[in-house]
Amino acid sequence: MKEKVIFLIDGQSFYASVEKSARPDLKDKPVAVGDPERRSGIILAACPLAKAKGVTTAERVGQALAKCPDLVVIRPRMQMYINVSLLISKIFESYTDQVEPYSIDEQFLDVTGSLHQFSSAEALAEQIQAQVMISTGVWTRVGIGPTKILAKTAADNFAKKRTEGVFRLDYTNMESELWPLSVHQMFMVNTRMARHLYRMGLLQIGDIARMDQLEFRRRMRLEMGKQSDIQADYYWQISRGIDPSPVVSSIRKKLKSVSHGKALRSSLYQTLADIEVVLLELVVEVCRRSRGRGYMGQVVSVGAVETDGDRSWGFGRQMTLQEPTSLTHEVAAAVRILFKRYWSGSPVSRLYISLDALTDDGVMQLTFFNDRVKAYQREHAIDNIKNRYGSDAIIHASSLLESGVARERAGQIGGHYK
Ligand SMILES: [Mg+2]
Known part of the structure; x- marks a missing residue:
């Protein structure tokens, strides 16, 4: 059987890169994305200049500022990052129909069928890097391998450390x-x-x-x-590089459930405010994927692993909604209820969300009341990144989350400013 050629393409310092490309005046400044008004909040991304001054992802804003006093801390604008991520997916989909989002800034591509048009996999990788850079200002790194795990390992351990940002890990150099x-x-x-x-x-x-x-x-x-x-x-x-899992394209694939999870450093995720940031990121991703695949789901599940440093335990709970949805604010509301009901209050090391009992959303839209139709159309329009990316397309935070979110956080999307 012919070996597959799979890419894992990762956006460097993704949120920070998007901000820097939107703000040319910050080009030569150390930039990080986080809440400038909450020094105890977390740095979500830092540009390479900031990292060179010791700023690291997931540390406290206050700590980062202590190391790098001229650091420009920018409030996250999640919807803009999602739009750029979708734009990058579209670029990838012009090369192959097998594109699988792994996170907001990482996607798998199976390019086996596209390679005949290029002199090598590396040449294709370079072309994609250039195109993403021109379209979004984001520098990408490409791990290449015959399996998803080798491609991911090639990206994380090698491509990210090289100036050209491309590395191939396969059965010929696996041992070395x-x-x-x-x-x-x-x-x-x-x-x-x-x-x-x-x-x-x-x-x-x-x-x-x-x-x-x-x-x-x-x-x-x-x-x-x-x-x-x-x-x-x-x-x-x-x-030994054995990994049969295929790249599951986001298009035309019958699905039972759409899910997304994230491992966390538990020392940093102890408060509801910080945990909610991640929960909402997961919801946004799950809803985006559901809409992209033409689904709505009626069952929302939330899972978490909690830890006290020695012991870990967890919960997984689900809730059936009155009707199927793929609307971010509706799924987010259910997720918040579930999480708050079952969370024991300990630090969290893993979060997981899924939308199940999926149905075709074409039918469901017909049964929507007017306000939901509008909400759906708005979110779908945002998905269709044609619009200039930026503030016009941004969902208002108030419609994303129920009004009950702490006052301090009003105007934010689950802790991320819109
Ligand atoms: Mg990245």
């Missing part, structure tokens, strides 16, 4: 490039898992790959207990 990486760099290995692997004396990805699969399973059982076989097989396969 992938295997010497620390197990902590491995896809889906968090700090806790890395600690287990270190304790087992497995420091590099190659240490797993070189082991017999059954032997690795046996060692994992000793370390983690009997239920670890599935994990053991998964990590062993990843270490």
